[in-house]
Amino acid sequence: MKLFSRLMPSSGMRQVPKSVTVHAVLLAYTVIALFPIIVVVINAFKERRAIFRDPLGLPDSDSFTLVGFQQVLLRSDFGLYSWNSLVVTILAVGLVLLLGAMAAWALTEYKFKGNLLITFLFAMGIMIPIRLGTVSILSLMVSLDLVNTLTALVLVYIAQGLPLAVYILSEFVRTIPKELTEAARCDSVSEYKIFFCVILPLLKPAMATVAVFTMIPIWNDLWFPLILAPGEETRTITLGVQQFVGQYVTDWNSVLSALTLAIVPVLILYTIFSRQLIRGLTSGAVK
């Protein structure tokens, strides 16, 4: 009885079924979202035959093996691929955040000619998938002599991430009281310093949100690395994994091990951002 009453705080009986439903839905979603990842991870530690015999079984003393990891780490340039992915992701996310925050600040704070047009263009950028422009992007990169460079990828990913970043950050900039910038102006702070010392620190939670939204598609992308930077030196992790997927035989141990390893860096980055992310999501929801 005591436990029962603790489950139902003063707010009454109707609360319990509601929270049970909510949690059931959330749990179901979590299971669906995590299932493929768990399958990848557990199978990465199993022998090839065990993978096919019982794809959902946990590795036991018979089936446990690290051969996939050995294959990936020793026989391929996995380090290089990870490095490429990391460089591209961090540069692109960093620049999207910086440029996005600057654009968001400029578009909401200053009234100038073309303000509306630029806002409109960014909105178009959200609506139209960048992959539609792949052919022209490729020909542009060819004429700029940027094919097979990481620069090409970084540039494309900035273009891909910027519109949504500007959109989300603009909403946050609007919630910053106008008096703060006015006080800073009275304090004889320059417009640049206002942005970097007053606005940017206040945008931190929002920027964490944007960082996560931007980071994951870039890390997972196969399309642009395949088209713009397929060279051995510039392969990213997703492209690197493809070498284990053959036309006739697929080295599943290596594929799954590589994917397992590829999860680690994003997981670390996500953990860094997530605390801020939750604050960002909720503060955006309440305001």
Added chain:
Amino acid sequence: MASVKLNNIKKRFGDVDVLHGIDLDIKDGEFVVLIGESGCGKSTLLRLLSGLEDITEGDLYIDEERVNGRSPAKRGIAMVFQSYALYPHMNVFKNMAFGLKISGKDKHFVNNKVMEAAKKLKIDQLLERLPRELSGGQRQRVAIGRAIVRDPKVFLFDEPLSNLDASLRVQTRVELGKLHQELKATVVYVTHDQVEAMTLGDKIVVMNKGRVEQVGAPLDLYHHPKTQFVAGFIGSPKMNFLKAKISQSDPENTQLVLESGRVIQASIDSSSLKQGDIVQLGMRPEHMTLECEHNTVEGRVTLIEHLGELSYLYVDIGQEGEMVLKVDGDNQHQTGDQITFGIQPNRLYAFDHQSNALTRVNAHTSAAIPL
């Protein structure tokens, strides 16, 4: 410190005229209060002074220099906002030091300045705290401290006490008054609270619909309002207004008739008007007494507000409506009582149909209630 001069300042937002030509002289070291109802343009005028808003027309001089179009930073002003506008991610010290640091002042100098201001405002214990860890009153002090450290020529306050609770507001008001005497700074202070205006201001500027209605010392405005608006605005409770017809115009003793036929004698120069003209008769609640035998009016008490040392009586006087009286707190009257009260002829005000005050003769200018 510096003088400020406004010369026919106008402000237009698109097609909307907000300020219709403001002329004002503010002397060095003067505490000037801009007061008026919300939407009268007082805050806009302050923003024009600060440079946060552009002046549409007219000239603004600070320290004899024309500063139209100059950025806030270059005008030598400091502004304190109603919402305090403290930087939420900086502690108190950084909030106060930010402006100085940005302008490249030497670290030692900044430290001294901030410590000095913090001591003055008694916030030197709070320097490490973030704004969200402070109470409203403390935040207000930090905001004022941030203004002080910059040694501005002119302080601009935009309703700085409105967000404080009543007792803290009184306390902070007193401290502001003392601070002004200590700093001898030129201050422009916007408020809609007439008590703040009366207590703090050397000079009060009453604004109405984008125009200056009257400028003067607090008691000047109280005793000699030039218009009905000022008369109604200064003083609490509000001055009572009754419609009256002049039955005998005279340079000294005007005779008026109220709608109910009651005859009133007033020491007012009505020589510019003729018999039958309608005026608004003004009576301050504190000037009408139960003992006075002049100009007596009867009525029924409909409500009593006890404030302790005094009480407000709301009296229904028939077809003219309701009047408020300020009486002694010990008064024994009850709701529903019939009472008779009167007012000295030289305590009366009158305003013509353009709401301009008629000249008062032998005007009584002591605010005390003659018992």
